[in-house]
Amino acid sequence: xxxxxxxxxxxxxxxxxxVAGLFSARGYNIESxxxxxxxxxxxxxxxxxxxxxxxxxxxxxxxxNKLVDVVRLIDLADAPHIExxxxxxxxxxPLETREEVxxxxxxxxxxxxxxxxxxxxxxxxxxxxxxxxFIHGFDESSIIEVVRSGPTGISRGEKGLHL
Amino acid sequence: MELSGGHIIxxxxxxxxxxxxxGYPGGSVLHIYDAIFHQDEVKHILVRHEQGATHxxxxxxxxxxxxxxxxVTSGPGATNAVxxxxxxxxxxxxxVIISGQVPSPVIGSDAFQEVDTxxxxxxxxxxxxLVKDVNDLxxxxxxxxxxxxxxxxxxxxxxxxxxxxxxxxxxxxKYPKKIHMRSYNPVVVGHKGQIKRxxxxxxxxxxxxxxxxxxxxxxxxxxxxIELTQMLGYPITNTLMGLGAYPATDKQFIGMLGMxxxxxxxxxxxxxxxxxxxxxxxxxxxTGKLAEFCPYAKIIHIDxxxxxxxxxxxxxxxxxxxxxxxxxxxxxxxxxxxxxxSKPALEAWWQLIQSWRDVNCLEYDRGSLFIKPQxxxxxxxxxxKGDAYVTSDVGQHQMYAAQxxxxxxxxxxxxxxxxxxxxxxxxxxxxxxLAFPDSDVACVTGEASIQMCIQELSTALQxxxxxxxxxxxxxxxxxxxxxxxxxxxxxxxxxxxxxIPEFVKLAEAYGHVGIRVEKPADVRPALQEAxxxxxxxxxxxxxxxxxxxxxxxxxxGKGHHDMKLRVAPGTPMGRELS
Ligand SMILES: Cc1cc2nc3c(=O)[nH]c(=O)nc-3n(C[C@H](O)[C@H](O)[C@H](O)COP(=O)(O)OP(=O)(O)OC[C@H]3O[C@@H](n4cnc5c(N)ncnc54)[C@H](O)[C@@H]3O)c2cc1C
Ligand SMILES: Cc1ncc(C[n+]2csc(CCOP(=O)(O)OP(=O)(O)O)c2C)c(N)n1
Ligand SMILES: [Mg+2]
Numbered sequence: 258x259x260x261x262x263x264x265x266x267x268x269x270x271x272x273x274x275x276v277a278g279l280f281s282a283r284g285y286n287i288e289s290x291x292x293x294x295x296x297x298x299x300x301x302x303x304x305x306x307x308x309x310x311x312x313x314x315x316x317x318x319x320x321x322n323k324l325v326d327v328v329r330l331i332d333l334a335d336a337p338h339i340e341x342x343x344x345x346x347x348x349x350x351p352l353e354t355r356e357e358v359x360x361x362x363x364x365x366x367x368x369x370x371x372x373x374x375x376x377x378x379x380x381x382x383x384x385x386x387x388x389x390x391f392i393h394g395f396d397e398s399s400i401i402e403v404v405r406s407g408p409t410g411i412s413r414g415e416k417g418l419h420l
Numbered sequence: 421m422e423l424s425g426g427h428i429i430x431x432x433x434x435x436x437x438x439x440x441x442x443g444y445p446g447g448s449v450l451h452i453y454d455a456i457f458h459q460d461e462v463k464h465i466l467v468r469h470e471q472g473a474t475h476x477x478x479x480x481x482x483x484x485x486x487x488x489x490x491x492v493t494s495g496p497g498a499t500n501a502v503x504x505x506x507x508x509x510x511x512x513x514x515x516v517i518i519s520g521q522v523p524s525p526v527i528g529s530d531a532f533q534e535v536d537t538x539x540x541x542x543x544x545x546x547x548x549x550l551v552k553d554v555n556d557l558x559x560x561x562x563x564x565x566x567x568x569x570x571x572x573x574x575x576x577x578x579x580x581x582x583x584x585x586x587x588x589x590x591x592x593x594k595y596p597k598k599i600h601m602r603s604y605n606p607v608v609v610g611h612k613g614q615i616k617r618x619x620x621x622x623x624x625x626x627x628x629x630x631x632x633x634x635x636x637x638x639x640x641x642x643x644x645x646i647e648l649t650q651m652l653g654y655p656i657t658n659t660l661m662g663l664g665a666y667p668a669t670d671k672q673f674i675g676m677l678g679m680x681x682x683x684x685x686x687x688x689x690x691x692x693x694x695x696x697x698x699x700x701x702x703x704x705x706x707t708g709k710l711a712e713f714c715p716y717a718k719i720i721h722i723d724x725x726x727x728x729x730x731x732x733x734x735x736x737x738x739x740x741x742x743x744x745x746x747x748x749x750x751x752x753x754x755x756x757x758x759x760x761x762s763k764p765a766l767e768a769w770w771q772l773i774q775s776w777r778d779v780n781c782l783e784y785d786r787g788s789l790f791i792k793p794q795x796x797x798x799x800x801x802x803x804x805k806g807d808a809y810v811t812s813d814v815g816q817h818q819m820y821a822a823q824x825x826x827x828x829x830x831x832x833x834x835x836x837x838x839x840x841x842x843x844x845x846x847x848x849x850x851x852x853x854l855a856f857p858d859s860d861v862a863c864v865t866g867e868a869s870i871q872m873c874i875q876e877l878s879t880a881l882q883x884x885x886x887x888x889x890x891x892x893x894x895x896x897x898x899x900x901x902x903x904x905x906x907x908x909x910x911x912x913x914x915x916x917x918x919x920i921p922e923f924v925k926l927a928e929a930y931g932h933v934g935i936r937v938e939k940p941a942d943v944r945p946a947l948q949e950a951x952x953x954x955x956x957x958x959x960x961x962x963x964x965x966x967x968x969x970x971x972x973x974x975x976x977g978k979g980h981h982d983m984k985l986r987v988a989p990g991t992p993m994g995r996e997l998s
Binding site: 266267270271274275278282312315316319320322323325326327328420 | 538539542543546547550567601602603604725726727730731734
């Protein structure tokens with residue numbers, strides 16, 4: 258099953274490689290990983306997506322908790338949560354398809370953030386599946402490049418991951 | 421008080437109460453060595469190879485319970501230390517390693533003797549630090565000791581760039597008394613409800629076994645373990661790492677379990693209905709084939725590290741906490757409980773165990789013309805009255821020592837279990853002898869293992885650590901040969917050397933006494949002679965039966981009830997099975 262693990266970690270150099278190293282050393286798979294400092298500059302928040310059965314996920318969270326730099330973590334998949342991913346797509350837009358692309362961007366509530374005579378850059382956030390759907394709406398040859406942040410997330414309700 | 425980084429490190433060690441630092445100098449740590457030169461409170465033990473430093477410090481920690489301390493230079497100094505760091509890590513041994521690093525401004529430039537020590541050691545330390553500011557140095561060292569010795573212990577490395585120890589840069593020194601880290605809060609006391617549930621299950625058991633491991637020794641829980649076991653009257657087995665936590669000569673002890681465990685211990689595990697695992701980690705050498713591990717048992721597991729629980733074997737009642745307080749609570753509950761262990765069930769259980777004991781799985785051919793390795797260990801046990809510190813290397817000799825030296829006290833059996841590091845034994849013996857100069861220290865080794873850190877014979881002379889080396893010389897990498905005999909139709913690929921040194925001369929060249937023993941009748945006198953030479957390191961080279969194997973054995977992929985025995989139950993001694 259797919260799990261989104263959200264981690265508060267000391268903002269120390271090397272902290273990220275401890276997490277990444279743990280996954281490779283123990284053979285856990287890592288689908289995506291995003292990290293950035295939080296409002297408290299001494300802490301970073303790291304979100305990673307992984308897959309595994311319950312036993313594997315239990316070991317992953319225990320091993321992560323064991324890392325001295327890890328302050329706290331939650332498995333977002335345990336409760337209702339919101340998941341978002343940011344995507345930037347550069348699309349070829351010859352005159353005859355420009356209007357069509359614009360319409361697609363509107364349907365998916367994206368934004369055109371750069372335009373040249375022959376291309377658009379589209380910005381879009383949402384569930385990863387929505388981003389997939391947008392991409393699949395285009396012919397492969399019309400897509401110049403795609404950048405995705407990897408999902409990040411937050412739990413619903415008042416409770417949260419903080420110190 | 422204003423001090424430079426080099427002096428801060430030495431002062432921290434003093435404030436931490438460190439007795440010995442095991443180390444080897446080099447460019448990046450010269451400032452630190454100069455600070456060491458100016459004092460004699462912290463004694464520096466100059467080894468002959470950095471691997472030796474780590475094993476000596478590690479064994480000092482295993483024998484005393486205090487953290488071992490290592491000091492090495494950057495680059496090759498640090499890489500030479502890695503084997504010893506990994507050895508300590510696998511067995512959860514508290515150790516602090518200070519490594520020199522190239523000066524901060526040149527880090528990352530492939531400078532002379534630069535390696536990414538923090539990166540290389542990351543997977544085999546509990547934690548590590550790169551010091552970036554001399555003002556953080558004292559606190560970082562305090563953190564290192566705190567992390568190494570609390571929770572599940574382990575090695576912690578502090579990498580110190582040379583500019584941090586610059587004698588011209590002095591900063592105020594203060595060694596923190598206490599340290600708090602928001603990201604690190606090991607659980608000490610176990611969950612009350614879980615403990616209560618565990619006691620209920622334990623008291624209702626019909627065929628219980630207590631399976632205890634290295635965690636009992638690490639957590640100083642042996643007294644409580646003995647009390648609990650004896651008030652219940654249940655059988656107890658120890659892992660290789662747990663030997664000595666429960667007295668081996670007590671009637672409730674059924675021997676070591678696992679791959680080379682006793683018939684009775686493994687059979688009891690297999691047939692049990694309740695297992696109390698205490699500070700043990702269900703290692704693959706212990707469990708054998710997981711699908712067949714303890715098929716009828718409810719499992720209670722006490723461990724300070726949550727990740728040890730349900731890692732390989734699903735546990736029914738997990739208790740996260742330190743062995744000592746958790747066992748104390750359990751003892752209280754048992755005393756208060758109206759439930760009592762069922763006498764008839766327990767009697768029937770002990771009868772069954774007795775029938776397994778009667779197989780006499782550790783019996784061997786006592787009439788052999790060759791020296792049997794088992795015999796040497798039995799004699800060692802008698803000559804030292806069972807009271808020696810025994811270190812060991814890795815191989816058949818290690819298993820014989822574990823099986824035939826009956827350890828009655830914790831911290832007496834010192835070996836590399838998790839990593840299985842050949843070369844551990846001799847430097848380990850030196851570390852132990854430094855800690856306990858008045859005790860007998862024996863290093864049980866093999867002719868292959870001993871050559872991996874033989875250079876430490878020189879350290880033993882310099883620091884006058886008269887240890888006794890018990891070389892079970894079978895002219896084979898016996899453990900490898902045994903596997904090749906069983907699984908590769910005796911194709912002994914590269915498992916022997918035909919140029920084994922003359923150990924007697926070698927010992928003499930290093931300034932020690934060497935004795936070669938070839939006949940069974942000479943074993944005991946030689947041991948007596950060696951231990952009578954109180955102030956000399958003695959190398960006893962026992963020429964043993966080269967065909968001897970370690971039994972019982974659970975071969976890879978087999979279950980506990982599927983053991984290879986030296987002889988089939990009931991057949992006369994000397995006829996090997998299969
Ligand atoms: C050639 C060879 C053969 C071997 N054959 C065998 C064999 O037949 N049988 C055998 O048993 N082993 C054998 N081993 C050793 C094996 O590889 C493991 O090292 C060993 O089984 C692990 O012992 P343990 O479970 O006691 O764990 P340890 O490695 O000692 O781990 C201790 C456990 O206790 C926990 N702990 C630490 N401190 C505390 C505390 N204060 N409170 C609570 N918990 C704590 C830790 O978290 C950990 O889970 C062999 C090794 C070699 C090299
Ligand atoms: C550093 C290292 N290399 C290789 C091994 C694999 N190994 C395990 S036991 C063994 C043979 C040990 O031979 P010896 O020291 O003579 O002991 P014996 O088994 O003969 O008693 C080897 C090579 C190891 N454990 N450690
Ligand atoms: Mg040998």
